[in-house]
Amino acid sequence: MQGGLLIADPSLRDGIFDRSVILLTAHAPAEGAAGLILNHPTGKVVGDFLKGAEFAPLRKLAVHEGGPVMREQMTFSSFWWSRKLGLRWAMRISAKQAAEHSHKPGRIVRAFIGYSGWSPGQLENELKRQSWFSASPQPDLLGQAHDRSLWAQLLRGMSPMHRILAEAPDDPFLN
Numbered sequence: 001m002q003g004g005l006l007i008a009d010p011s012l013r014d015g016i017f018d019r020s021v022i023l024l025t026a027h028a029p030a031e032g033a034a035g036l037i038l039n040h041p042t043g044k045v046v047g048d049f050l051k052g053a054e055f056a057p058l059r060k061l062a063v064h065e066g067g068p069v070m071r072e073q074m075t076f077s078s079f080w081w082s083r084k085l086g087l088r089w090a091m092r093i094s095a096k097q098a099a100e101h102s103h104k105p106g107r108i109v110r111a112f113i114g115y116s117g118w119s120p121g122q123l124e125n126e127l128k129r130q131s132w133f134s135a136s137p138q139p140d141l142l143g144q145a146h147d148r149s150l151w152a153q154l155l156r157g158m159s160p161m162h163r164i165l166a167e168a169p170d171d172p173f174l175n
Contacts, residue, residue: 001123002027003087005141006035006132007154010165016040016068019151022116023079023137025091033118036077036091036110039150040065046111049074050095057099061109064146067116075115079142080107087137108142133158 006022020037027033047059076098078090102109126132135154144150155166
């Protein structure tokens with residue numbers, strides 16, 4: 001499943017995974033899985049957290065919530081699309097590397113607080129319980145807004161049933 005997207009089922013309404021879109025950056029059933037939430041910007045930029053000269057080129061870079069694990073750590077990642085290989089990424093790169101990647105055409109660089117992680121078998125059990133929809137990233141993913149709207153946008157493109165889920169109100173019982 002590495003390289004795939006996990007789109008949260010609407011029932012995952014609690015906490016950080018509410019309407020999340022996660023890129024699985026690592027997955028081995030015997031070892032577990034890891035990924036980054038792509039669509040939860042914090043509203044802050046790197047300069048709000050890091051003041052050193054090495055971070056100056058990245059001071060206006062948006063910071064996203066990557067997940068609930070190691071939330072005391074900020075990491076940089078770069079994403080790009082390869083015609084042959086699909087979505088590619090470089091994880092936990094240095095500030096210098098992030099600045100270099102930000103100048104390469106077709107790449108986006110993000111700062112993340114924390115990451116999402118699953119112990120061996122945990123993700124597979126969550127998939128069996130239908131807590132997540134899995135999808136393959138499409139070439140236009142990097143050009144889309146990486147905010148809360150991404151969740152609904154991806155769901156709408158999956159099927160008519162998923163479109164209904166994407167357009168349902170937060171609490172249908174209030175209608």
